[in-house]
Amino acid sequence: MARITAGVATSHIPAVGAAIDLGKTAEPYWQPVFKGYEFSQRWIADQKPDVVILVYNDHASAFSLEIIPTFAIGCAESFAPADEGWGPRPVPAVEGHPELAWHIAQSTILDEFDMTIVNRMDVDHGLTVPLSLMFGQPKAWPCKVIPLAVNVVQYPPPTGNRCWNLGRAIRKAVASFPADLNVMVWGTGGMSHQLQGPRAGLINKEFDKRFLDRLTTDPEQLAQVPHLEYVREAGSEGIELVMWLIMRGALEAKAREVYRFYHVPASNTAVGHIIFENPR
Amino acid sequence: MPPVNYNDAFKDIPGTVVFDATQSRLGYHLNMFCMSLMKAENRAAFKADERLYLQRFAMTDAQREAVLARDYNRMIELGGNIYFLAKIGATDGFSFQNLASKMTGMPEDEYKAMMVGGGRPAQGNRSRTDRSK
Numbered sequence A: 001m002a003r004i005t006a007g008v009a010t011s012h013i014p015a016v017g018a019a020i021d022l023g024k025t026a027e028p029y030w031q032p033v034f035k036g037y038e039f040s041q042r043w044i045a046d047q048k049p050d051v052v053i054l055v056y057n058d059h060a061s062a063f064s065l066e067i068i069p070t071f072a073i074g075c076a077e078s079f080a081p082a083d084e085g086w087g088p089r090p091v092p093a094v095e096g097h098p099e100l101a102w103h104i105a106q107s108t109i110l111d112e113f114d115m116t117i118v119n120r121m122d123v124d125h126g127l128t129v130p131l132s133l134m135f136g137q138p139k140a141w142p143c144k145v146i147p148l149a150v151n152v153v154q155y156p157p158p159t160g161n162r163c164w165n166l167g168r169a170i171r172k173a174v175a176s177f178p179a180d181l182n183v184m185v186w187g188t189g190g191m192s193h194q195l196q197g198p199r200a201g202l203i204n205k206e207f208d209k210r211f212l213d214r215l216t217t218d219p220e221q222l223a224q225v226p227h228l229e230y231v232r233e234a235g236s237e238g239i240e241l242v243m244w245l246i247m248r249g250a251l252e253a254k255a256r257e258v259y260r261f262y263h264v265p266a267s268n269t270a271v272g273h274i275i276f277e278n279p280r
Numbered sequence B: 001m002p003p004v005n006y007n008d009a010f011k012d013i014p015g016t017v018v019f020d021a022t023q024s025r026l027g028y029h030l031n032m033f034c035m036s037l038m039k040a041e042n043r044a045a046f047k048a049d050e051r052l053y054l055q056r057f058a059m060t061d062a063q064r065e066a067v068l069a070r071d072y073n074r075m076i077e078l079g080g081n082i083y084f085l086a087k088i089g090a091t092d093g094f095s096f097q098n099l100a101s102k103m104t105g106m107p108e109d110e111y112k113a114m115m116v117g118g119g120r121p122a123q124g125n126r127s128r129t130d131r132s133k
Helices: A014-021 A031-035 A038-047 A098-110 A125-135 A160-175 A205-217 A227-234 A236-250 B006-012 B021-036 B040-048 B050-054 B061-068 B072-077 B082-092 B096-104 B108-116
Strands: A003-010 A051-056 A071-074 A116-118 A144-150 A182-188 A256-266 A269-277
Touching: A003 A038, A003 A125, A003 A160, A003 A236, A014 A031, A014 A125, A014 B096, A031 A256, A038 A125, A038 A256, A038 A269, A051 A125, A051 A236, A071 A098, A098 A144, A098 A160, A125 A144, A125 A182, A144 A236, A160 A182, A160 A236, A182 A236, A205 A227, A205 A236, A205 A256, A205 A269, A227 A236, A227 B006, A256 B108, B021 B061, B021 B082, B040 B050, B040 B082, B050 B061, B061 B072, B072 B082, B072 B096, B082 B096, B096 B108
Parallel strands: A003 A182, A051 A144, A051 A182, A071 A116
Antiparallel strands: A003 A269, A071 A144, A256 A269
8 A cells, every 4th residue: 555654845946946946056045055965866756756746825826816716736747847937947846646646536525625627737846846955957857756736826725634634634634545656745835934015024933943843743733723813923925835734734633743853044034955755 | 892894803903904805805905916916017117117017907007106105004094915915015125024014103113123022912902992902
């Protein structure tokens, strides 16, 4: 049977993608950011996931205001990098896993999550920057990816608790998939940042560190934090952190934290990164 | 105190507009104009004659003027969402950090230095009604 072996959370800052694409990773400004992922690249080379369920948000790339799905699962064979206004990132196309994606869609819908099924979708920096951070610059991504897009742009986004419970439903779905697959769930976005208005540039290291601690030890209570607290404490775009709860909910309660990295700043944002392994 | 409704509660946060139903309805055409800038030919048409291009969209005159002036805070007030508005910045060739500095009214180098120094603190920036928070 398929099994979820590990979870990864990471920020998905577009400027980080640009730094990789433009060969700036060794510059003094960027060097500390990329150093924080050296362990992770070695770790994932050993782990060799077959499939990553990649939880991210679309930034007005695939979804405009015409259609705004709260949870959308990509069931296509492949997904092209989106043109976000500068031309598409020069990264490989993302190969999907339609069979597992459809299985998860069916299982979670029957568990009363009203998933949107997407058969055509370009994927933006929210999805491709985490792949670059974890895998570097390969000619093709070394695993299949199931994009799971969460609305955090139009209010209200899903609650932390809803995200946590969706993670649990994904855990159940994967466990009932009859193929021997090593599956990871990644949660992306965050950490504290605000990109809009006179309060832009807000960073809250205390909030972020506490969030990382609680994600490890107390995730079910962490899922009760209301939207208002995210926006007040972690900035308007800090709301993206609810997506990390999907990843954590998909893991077992006693999943072990194996790595953590935190750095301020990358562009406007606090970079946060954490890795969990499920007990074997 | 009476209970504060979900949307109103966010209004106590200074310097922040939450993109709720009201903002989304106000800004629909402004944001859809931004969306059009994802196509290279539309970016070229916009750059060639901004005023003329903006006539293609059912925006208000105030929204058009805010776009022409690149007044991002005003665009947000009029229903723009930052992820959509960023496409104007990209069309102009500016980084997100440049847009952020514009919205804060700080010169870009000063804004960058603030970020390198750890960013804008939460302390004093949590509540309009209580600046000590």
